[in-house]
Amino acid sequence: MKTILETINLNKAFYLGEAVYAVNNVNLQIMAGEIAMIVGPSGSGKSTLLSLLGGLDRPISGDIKINGKSIVTLSEDQLAVMRRKSIGYVFQFFNLIPHLSALENVELPMKITGASRKEARERAEYLLNEVGLSPRAHHRPDQLSGGEQQRVAIARSLINKPAVVLADEPTGNLDSKTRDIVISLFQKFREIENQTFVIITHDTGLTQYAQRVVRLRDGKVESVVVAS
Amino acid sequence: MNKSSINNLLAILQLVQKNIKRWWGRLSVIVILVMLTTTLSIFYHSMLISEQTKATIEMQRLELPYDLLVKLPKGTPPLLLNQLPKPLDSTLMRKTVRSWEQNQWKEITYEVPSVPLSFTYAESAAGGVVETKQGSWEVLGIQADSLFYQDLKIELEGAWLSSPGDIILPQELAQVNQFSLGENIKLRATTETGNRILREYRVVGVFANKYDLEQPLILIQDAMTLFSLKVPNRQLLQNNELLTHATGLEQNMSRVYPGASFLYEWIGQNRMFQLTNAVQSPSSWVLLLIYLFMSFGVLTLSLITFLERRKELAILKSIGARNSMIVILLVMEYAIAAFVGLASSYIALRILIPQFSWYQNLPTGTLTKLSIQNMLVTVFALTLSLLYPILLAKLATVNQLIYKRKIPLITERWDHIAKPTYEHLLIEKTKNVSVLQLENEDGKLFGSFLRKPGEHAKKGEVLFIQEKLSGFVYREWISPCDGVIEYDPYSGILTIVPDDPEAERYHYPERILEEFERRKAGTIKKEVVQNEDHS
Numbered sequence: 001m002k003t004i005l006e007t008i009n010l011n012k013a014f015y016l017g018e019a020v021y022a023v024n025n026v027n028l029q030i031m032a033g034e035i036a037m038i039v040g041p042s043g044s045g046k047s048t049l050l051s052l053l054g055g056l057d058r059p060i061s062g063d064i065k066i067n068g069k070s071i072v073t074l075s076e077d078q079l080a081v082m083r084r085k086s087i088g089y090v091f092q093f094f095n096l097i098p099h100l101s102a103l104e105n106v107e108l109p110m111k112i113t114g115a116s117r118k119e120a121r122e123r124a125e126y127l128l129n130e131v132g133l134s135p136r137a138h139h140r141p142d143q144l145s146g147g148e149q150q151r152v153a154i155a156r157s158l159i160n161k162p163a164v165v166l167a168d169e170p171t172g173n174l175d176s177k178t179r180d181i182v183i184s185l186f187q188k189f190r191e192i193e194n195q196t197f198v199i200i201t202h203d204t205g206l207t208q209y210a211q212r213v214v215r216l217r218d219g220k221v222e223s224v225v226v227a228s
Numbered sequence: 229m230n231k232s233s234i235n236n237l238l239a240i241l242q243l244v245q246k247n248i249k250r251w252w253g254r255l256s257v258i259v260i261l262v263m264l265t266t267t268l269s270i271f272y273h274s275m276l277i278s279e280q281t282k283a284t285i286e287m288q289r290l291e292l293p294y295d296l297l298v299k300l301p302k303g304t305p306p307l308l309l310n311q312l313p314k315p316l317d318s319t320l321m322r323k324t325v326r327s328w329e330q331n332q333w334k335e336i337t338y339e340v341p342s343v344p345l346s347f348t349y350a351e352s353a354a355g356g357v358v359e360t361k362q363g364s365w366e367v368l369g370i371q372a373d374s375l376f377y378q379d380l381k382i383e384l385e386g387a388w389l390s391s392p393g394d395i396i397l398p399q400e401l402a403q404v405n406q407f408s409l410g411e412n413i414k415l416r417a418t419t420e421t422g423n424r425i426l427r428e429y430r431v432v433g434v435f436a437n438k439y440d441l442e443q444p445l446i447l448i449q450d451a452m453t454l455f456s457l458k459v460p461n462r463q464l465l466q467n468n469e470l471l472t473h474a475t476g477l478e479q480n481m482s483r484v485y486p487g488a489s490f491l492y493e494w495i496g497q498n499r500m501f502q503l504t505n506a507v508q509s510p511s512s513w514v515l516l517l518i519y520l521f522m523s524f525g526v527l528t529l530s531l532i533t534f535l536e537r538r539k540e541l542a543i544l545k546s547i548g549a550r551n552s553m554i555v556i557l558l559v560m561e562y563a564i565a566a567f568v569g570l571a572s573s574y575i576a577l578r579i580l581i582p583q584f585s586w587y588q589n590l591p592t593g594t595l596t597k598l599s600i601q602n603m604l605v606t607v608f609a610l611t612l613s614l615l616y617p618i619l620l621a622k623l624a625t626v627n628q629l630i631y632k633r634k635i636p637l638i639t640e641r642w643d644h645i646a647k648p649t650y651e652h653l654l655i656e657k658t659k660n661v662s663v664l665q666l667e668n669e670d671g672k673l674f675g676s677f678l679r680k681p682g683e684h685a686k687k688g689e690v691l692f693i694q695e696k697l698s699g700f701v702y703r704e705w706i707s708p709c710d711g712v713i714e715y716d717p718y719s720g721i722l723t724i725v726p727d728d729p730e731a732e733r734y735h736y737p738e739r740i741l742e743e744f745e746r747r748k749a750g751t752i753k754k755e756v757v758q759n760e761d762h763s
Contacts, residue, residue, distance in 0.1 A: 009686060011678075015693050019676040056546060056626035060678065060690040060704065076622060077551050084548025095543050095630070099250035109547035111239035114232030156547065 003068075004196050005030035005053060005164055010062035012048055012219075022048040023059070024219035030212065032163070035190055035197045037207050040216035046200045047092065047168055049216065053198065054089045054166045055079040067163065084113055088157030090167035092200075094149040096141040102152045103128060103137040110159045120159075127155035130185055132178075146173040154182060158189060164196045165189075171203060183209055240553055244560045254533050255565040258526055262569025262606055263576075265522035269515050270577055270598045276511050277594055278586040280504040285589075289493045292441065293376040294464040296347075296477075299355075301487035306352045306463040313480050314344040345467060351376065353462035354451035355443075358415040362405045367395075367415065368443045368462065369451020376464055377445075385409070386433035389447050395429035396445040402434045409434065419456035427454055441491075523609040530562075530613035534620070535632075541621050542629035551622045558618060562610050570606060574599055634699030643688075643706040644734035652721070653736070653744045661723045662708045662733050666692055668720035675703070681715040687731075691722060708733045 005028070012023040022045045030036045038046050051057040053064060055071050064071050066086055074082060083089070096105045107124035111117065128137050131151040141149050150173045157165050165186075171179040183206065186197050199206070207213045215222040248255060300306065324337045354369040370377065372389050381388050386409045389396060395415075397407055407413065409431055416426045429446065448460065455461070478490055478498075541554055577595065581587050624635040645652055645665050652663050666673060675694030679685045685707040692705040707713070711726040726733070 009689075011689070013678050013690075013693070015676055015695060019678045019693060021678075051627050054546070054626075056630075057628075058625055060693070061686070061688055061706075076545070076625065080545055080548050080550050083546065089546055091546075095539065095546070097540055097543055099246050104246075108239070108243075111242075112236065112548050112553065114236045116231075116235050117238065160548075 001031040001033070003029050004032040004066065005198065006065040007049075007053070008063040008065070010049075010052060010059050010064065012045075012052055012057065012059050021219050023052060026062070026216075026219070026221055028214060028221065028224075030164075030196060030198060032196055033190060033194045034211040035186060035199065035209055036212040036214065037210040038198065038200045038214045038216060039202070039204065039207065040222070044216040045219035046216055048219075050166050050168050050198065050200055053164075054087050055083060056089070084109065084160065086163045088160065088162040088165040090150075090153050090157045090165065090170045092168040092172065094141070094146075094153045096149055096152055096156075098141055101138045101140055102133060102144065102148075105141070105152055106155045106159055109156060113160060123159055124155070127158055128152070130188075131155050132181060147175065147178050150174060151178070151182065154185070158195075161193055162195065164198065167197065167199045169200055169202065171201065171206065179203075179206075236553070240556055240560070243557060244564070247557070247561055248564065251533065251561070254529055255561065257529055258562065258565040259569040259572075261522050261525045261529075262566055263573040265518055266570055266573035266599075266602050266606065267576055267580075269518045270573070270595065270602055271581065272511070272518075273515060273598050274581060274590055274594055275584075275586055276508060277591070278589040280508070281591060282586070282589040283500050283504060290441070290491075290496065292491070292493055293380055294351075295467050295492060296465040296481075297353075297491040298463040298465065298481065298485055299489045299491070300461045300463065300485060302461075303459075304461075304485065304488070305459040306350070307484060309347055309350050311484065312347050312350070312465070313484060314346050347465045347467045349375065349466040351464045352448070352460035353464055354448050354455060354457055354460045355462045356417060356451070356455045358417045358454070360413060360415055365401075365415075366441075366443055367446055367451065367454075368441075369446050369448040369454075370464075371448050374464075376466070380435065383436040384433045385436050386431075388433060389445065390432075392447060392450055393427075393429055394432040394447060394450075396433040396435065397431055398442050398444065399435045399437065401442055401444065402431070407431055407434070415454065417454045421456070423456070425454055425456065519605055519609070522606070523612065526609055527613040530617060534617035538629045538632060542624075542626045545621075545629070546626045551618075554621050555618050558614055558621075562614060566606055566610055570599075570603055634695070634702075636695070636699060636702035638701045640701070640703045641706055642703065643708040644736070648736060648740060650744060650747050651719075653740075654748070655721065655723065657744075659723070659725075660729055661725050662711070664691070664705045664722040664724070666705065666715075666720040666722055667694065668717070673717075673720070677715075679707075679713055681713055684710075684712050685724065686710050691724075 007026050007028040010023055010026040010028075011021065013019040013021045024045075026045075026049060038049065040046050048057070052059050055064075055074070059072060062072070066082070071079065071082060096102075097108070100108065103121070103124050106127055107120040110120040110123055115123075125134070125137065128134050131154055133148060133151055133155070136144060136148060141152070144152065150170060154167070154170055157167070171182055174182060186199070187209065189195050190197060199210070201207070211227045213225045213227075215224075298306075322337055322339055324335055326333055326335050328334075351371060351374055353371070353374075355367055357364055357366050370389075384396070386396075387394075395413060401407075411431045413429050413431065414426060415429060416424055418424055427450070429450075446454075451457070452460070477492065481490060482488065544554060544557075577599075581590075581595065619637065620635050621629070623637065623639075627633065628635050642664060645663065648656075648663075652665065655661065655663050666675070668674075674696070675692055677692050679689065679691045685691055687707055687709050689707045690704045691707050691713060694703045695701070696703070705722065707724055709724060709726045709731040710728070711724040711731075714723040714725065715721075716723070
């Protein structure tokens with residue numbers, strides 16, 4: 001299997017009066033078409049690591065390769081283009097644009113790529129239908145529940161058919177029924193589009209769906225378990 | 229422009245429309261600010277221009293028999309003609325040259341600087357202020373055969389000045405005070421020493437026409453006696469091109485006659501220009517204050533809005549929006565607000581200003597000219613207020629925007645010393661290590677180690693970070709090779725002892741290395757000499 005995501009000696013420290021390492025010398029490999037889950041206690045650096053993988057933050061040293069290409073030396077503009085094509089990101093707190101409807105939020109990343117309004121609308125409607133939100137498509141985020149907003153964010157991350165979807169606690173705000181829908185959606189897209197999912201979770205029950213489970217502690221990789 | 233770009237632009241427009249709906253309150257304030265500023269400044273400015281134009285038109289020229297009257301300061305004698313400067317600055321004059329070319333006459337007109345001409349004629353005179361029963365008068369004592377008054381003699385009722393004690397009155401002065409020919413008038417003058425002199429004069433003539441200056445004329449000898457003058461204190465001058473070279477007259481003459489005052493045909497207009505300029509000068513401050521008020525308002529609003537919209541911009545970046553898209557988005561929102569403000573203000577002014585009487589004096593095109601000028605100032609203020617948000621949105625990472633972390637405007641990364649000293653290079657060469665210079669003050673470091681002294685670091689790894697100027701400047705010191713780090717707290721020198729002594733490291737420019745070798749050779753030589761001296 002091909003390596004789609006790779007980190008080499010990755011470090012990230014925050015300057016809070018003194019330097020605090022959130023990610024410490026992390027070496028990781030994720031294969032194409034995998035569902036990889038990153039688990040670990042709070043403050044272990046999971047979200048920071050995911051931000052670095054998505055180019056939302058910059059490491060202080062080390063390298064990140066997506067499809068064999070390093071992203072640490074890219075400018076903010078180049079990173080934006082890379083995200084547009086290769087990465088879908090689901091934030092822990094949804095981060096939807098508050099004055100756009102669910103449908104508009106989902107179609108926006110596709111419109112930015114230059115796709116026609118019709119194409120974007122069709123794809124957004126399809127994804128909203130997949131996450132069970134067709135009836136709520138024209139509601140604004142403040143008219144949706146936390147779980148619904150999370151599903152809109154998931155649909156948005158999938159719109160451009162990215163090679164890698166990075167999701168920070170995507171099921172944290174969902175009830176068990178919706179959680180199952182979202183997980184099966186990830187599995188479905190993994191099978192149809194051969195997409196890779198890197199998911200942060202606290203829910204140990206989810207790891208049964210993963211092909212790779214990475215355990216972090218104090219910013220370091222404690223263990224990597226690959227399902228046979 | 230391909231289909232994809234058009235779709236992209238349409239997406240931005242749609243977002244702009246939504247954003248205007250979302251931020252309509254803020255944008256309305258910008259619209260009102262622009263509208264108020266534009267209306268106030270253009271209204272005020274056009275009123276000033278109108279008054280200035282009116283004053284200039286209404287100010288008549290004096291009708292004087294001479295071109296220039298110099299009132300000399302106490303004790304300054306009149307200079308000879310050749311001692312006087314060419315009175316004025318040169319101006320550009322149109323010159324046409326005809327030439328015979330290719331069987332036809334050709335005319336070329338071009339502009340050349342004119343040559344100011346010297347004064348052509350001068351007369352000494354004397355004068356001052358006298359007291360009469362009828363009030364204070366300024367009298368002028370002239371020569372009986374003054375060339376300047378030849379034309380006025382024709383319009384005279386009575387006789388010209390011929391003997392001491394004669395006085396000629398201007399028409400208006402004679403009429404108001406009911407003086408007739410042959411009547412005696414007592415004039416009292418105060419001399420420079422403070423003595424009062426009283427003299428009686430006989431009216432020999434009255435000017436038939438209105439005479440601008442209302443100055444009674446007496447003979448120069450009488451004036452010298454009346455005012456106890458040793459030298460004449462007035463000079464009358466003629467210059468055929470005084471009108472052409474209007475500018476700089478008083479400045480040029482003041483160089484030879486410091487402290488003198490001057491009188492010439494268009495002194496009224498000159499004074500009016502000076503006066504209106506003096507009024508315009510504080511007015512420009514008022515206008516500047518109006519513009520500053522707008523700029524400050526827009527700037528503050530823009531920054532507050534940016535702080536609130538950081539997350540929105542971060543989301544756009546996270547879903548793949550390039551910086552250009554964010555710039556277009558912000559610029560379009562502000563441009564629409566500015567356009568609405570400017571347009572509504574322009575319409576209001578077009579309706580409002582013609583209602584005032586001073587509108588009649590406003591030169592054609594003034595409103596358009598002021599509107600364009602105002603538009604440029606508005607565009608400048610808006611650009612300025614957008615510059616910082618745009619710059620931050622460009623430099624910041626998505627997480628910096630979302631989590632409202634400090635966004636450094638300047639980021640520096642050092643794996644070598646920018647300007648190594650002799651001591652730095654000496655350490656590198658003699659110990660075969662790499663050195664970095666940390667900024668420390670009295671042994672105290674303003675920053676933080678990411679790899680502590682004694683630890684091993686990999687090439688490219690950040691060893692030390694520092695934030696300066698409240699986070700505007702962020703610096704990283706990077707290991708140039710794999711090795712163990714050491715730190716000297718006194719000098720602030722961070723040393724990296726390479727694992728592989730042959731490892732490639734930063735190569736300083738030849739110029740620096742040559743200077744080092746030269747100094748090293750000099751030092752060795754000095755040491756040898758010292759050792760020889762000791763031995």
